[in-house]
Amino acid sequence: MKNKKNLAFAAVIVTLSLAGAIIRYLGLPYEGVDYRDCLRPWFDALKANGSLHGLAEYKGDYNMFYVTMLYFLTKIPVSSLFSIKMLSILFDYLIATLIFFMIQEVAPEGKKRLYGCIGYGIALVNPAAVIDSAYLAQCESIWAFFSLFSFWLFWKHHPAWGSFVFGLALAMKPQGIFILPIILIYYFKEKSFSIFHLLWSAAGIQLTCVPAILGGCGFDIFIRRFLYMMGRYPHVYYYYPNIWIYLKNAPYYVYGKVAIFSTFTALLLFMVLFLKSKKKAAFQEMLEYAAWTAMTCGMLLPCMHERYNYLGEVLFAVSSIINKRYRFPALLLLLVSAQCYGQSYLSWPWISHYVLAAINIIIYIYLTLCCTVRLYKGGLSEKGLENA
Amino acid sequence: MLKIERKLIDFLDKHICLLCMLLVTALGLWLRRLAVWWSYDNVAAYFDMHAHSPQGATYSLLVFLLQYLPKLPLHSVKWLAGLSDIGVAILMASMLGKNAAPTKKLIFYVVSLFSPVLFLRGITLGQLDSMAILFLLVGYALYEKYWNVCRLPMRGIIVFFTAFSIALYPCLLFVVFFFLLQQKKSQQAFWCELLALLAGIGLLQSISVLVLKLPWTEGIYSLFHYLTYHPETGELYQNAGEWLLYMGIQWGVAASMLSLLAAGRHKISYAWAIGIQITASVLCGEFLFKA
Numbered sequence: 001m002k003n004k005k006n007l008a009f010a011a012v013i014v015t016l017s018l019a020g021a022i023i024r025y026l027g028l029p030y031e032g033v034d035y036r037d038c039l040r041p042w043f044d045a046l047k048a049n050g051s052l053h054g055l056a057e058y059k060g061d062y063n064m065f066y067v068t069m070l071y072f073l074t075k076i077p078v079s080s081l082f083s084i085k086m087l088s089i090l091f092d093y094l095i096a097t098l099i100f101f102m103i104q105e106v107a108p109e110g111k112k113r114l115y116g117c118i119g120y121g122i123a124l125v126n127p128a129a130v131i132d133s134a135y136l137a138q139c140e141s142i143w144a145f146f147s148l149f150s151f152w153l154f155w156k157h158h159p160a161w162g163s164f165v166f167g168l169a170l171a172m173k174p175q176g177i178f179i180l181p182i183i184l185i186y187y188f189k190e191k192s193f194s195i196f197h198l199l200w201s202a203a204g205i206q207l208t209c210v211p212a213i214l215g216g217c218g219f220d221i222f223i224r225r226f227l228y229m230m231g232r233y234p235h236v237y238y239y240y241p242n243i244w245i246y247l248k249n250a251p252y253y254v255y256g257k258v259a260i261f262s263t264f265t266a267l268l269l270f271m272v273l274f275l276k277s278k279k280k281a282a283f284q285e286m287l288e289y290a291a292w293t294a295m296t297c298g299m300l301l302p303c304m305h306e307r308y309n310y311l312g313e314v315l316f317a318v319s320s321i322i323n324k325r326y327r328f329p330a331l332l333l334l335l336v337s338a339q340c341y342g343q344s345y346l347s348w349p350w351i352s353h354y355v356l357a358a359i360n361i362i363i364y365i366y367l368t369l370c371c372t373v374r375l376y377k378g379g380l381s382e383k384g385l386e387n388a
Numbered sequence: 389m390l391k392i393e394r395k396l397i398d399f400l401d402k403h404i405c406l407l408c409m410l411l412v413t414a415l416g417l418w419l420r421r422l423a424v425w426w427s428y429d430n431v432a433a434y435f436d437m438h439a440h441s442p443q444g445a446t447y448s449l450l451v452f453l454l455q456y457l458p459k460l461p462l463h464s465v466k467w468l469a470g471l472s473d474i475g476v477a478i479l480m481a482s483m484l485g486k487n488a489a490p491t492k493k494l495i496f497y498v499v500s501l502f503s504p505v506l507f508l509r510g511i512t513l514g515q516l517d518s519m520a521i522l523f524l525l526v527g528y529a530l531y532e533k534y535w536n537v538c539r540l541p542m543r544g545i546i547v548f549f550t551a552f553s554i555a556l557y558p559c560l561l562f563v564v565f566f567f568l569l570q571q572k573k574s575q576q577a578f579w580c581e582l583l584a585l586l587a588g589i590g591l592l593q594s595i596s597v598l599v600l601k602l603p604w605t606e607g608i609y610s611l612f613h614y615l616t617y618h619p620e621t622g623e624l625y626q627n628a629g630e631w632l633l634y635m636g637i638q639w640g641v642a643a644s645m646l647s648l649l650a651a652g653r654h655k656i657s658y659a660w661a662i663g664i665q666i667t668a669s670v671l672c673g674e675f676l677f678k679a
Binding site: 195246 | 400
């Protein structure tokens, strides 16, 4: 009986994996605009140089960790289009596997494998993930994996490793920082590890820069690239349909900071509410709060590309597997994201970003209310606080 | 975790509401300091007292007096609005009722201080709507506490605060009128309160037109210009869409802040308050940052 169950489980996993592979295979020959204009020229330049010195001569706007990955990909005798996409696809599968284990943590007894398989399947057929990796050769799956893995390690009481992996996420792309709010909230709530563990993230970051430093970059290459990427934009809105589309011509030099510190304030307020609620959060709730914090970054920060809410979308989808009330909003969020990708890169029919932003804002407000109402079931009165 | 770190976290945990409030206030002020240097292209039209200007005479007098402060006149107006924002946020938090938990007060303080409408109309456009709301809320707080128990001097102060808020921000006339109308009082009391208020507004406007040497009719008309005349050109609104946009912008602060307070007091649902806040923010944003 047990063998039969194991066999069925293996069959489901293999089928889902194959389905994910087939969907991605269809997109492999597609050359997206980012690949044509950025990734291929960078790849070719690194290949032509042939040594680590190519990293010092890199002129693009990605972090050194990813450029180093590109450098090592040049050593593989496969075309740049396939090798770059295969790297991102590999991380798609790693995210799906991680989600499988995360879901098992929160699923009811007896249904752990079933729910895990559903999570695995959703992660693999997520249209935004498929388009991002297999069609556009983008790398959101890589930093999102490191972010999620870091959160998982903190939850599993491995703060040093969690912090190290968080460093890898940050080294990959600055958006890796979207997981930091929930880690800090967890730190203040649980008081189970030292804040100094976060110093391990610096080790993670610096480790990824070693090849670049050997190639001739300075020791501060990470910081310099990070600062270079900040403040490059004239306006606060940048293609992701969030709250800033309604103020899209607001100048970045003023309203960029307003947006950043409004996000900080929203996160701070949530942390205060969480700490004051005296509620002991289970992992399922922490996943929802992580979805909220990541989505807060996507919705309120300035200059968000259409793919920067990737982490929020993944976490929201994962939360919806257990919490039924999130299923429709999570699906809608994924479809909005896919539509953004589609109309920006794949010539899909155009839907106004004002409409897409309105949908996203409604979903965000819904998630906000669900997360805060859960903290204070008895309402925001003294009595309610006692009942929470 | 180190011993000192645990002590520090325990301290933060204990005083987190107060520390959060202080931090948020500092951030709010700093962000306003940044925004004070950006101005809307046609901002002069809101201060040049052209024919059918949207500003009431009292507003114009206040702006006129602010010129004598040792700062750029526009910055003086903007900072008056910015500091009033903090006053509004404090009042919003303190007017939620006795049963409100500190966390609820903190939420209302932060949301009010970071309200996009308040930010855009005040420190960005240099309108004193938040100062008017501040006076209205003070008047309302005093009204709730003292109107039925105290004598003439305190009632005079309440009338002054309310009249001053209306003279600064004429949209509030309708708000106060409907507030008085829905109070369950005798007809005589209603008319007495309304007449006292109108007398207060009339007095403030009359002093203003005298000082500014404007025709006396401006004291009355300037309170209603915004209803029919475009605030920048001073001409009649061209179509219904334009009228609706400018009404949304003019009413934005009053609608969003008062609906927020009403939601906090469980008079309306939070969905309405959020909806109004977002709509007003979108209208202000579209207006200020049009390409």
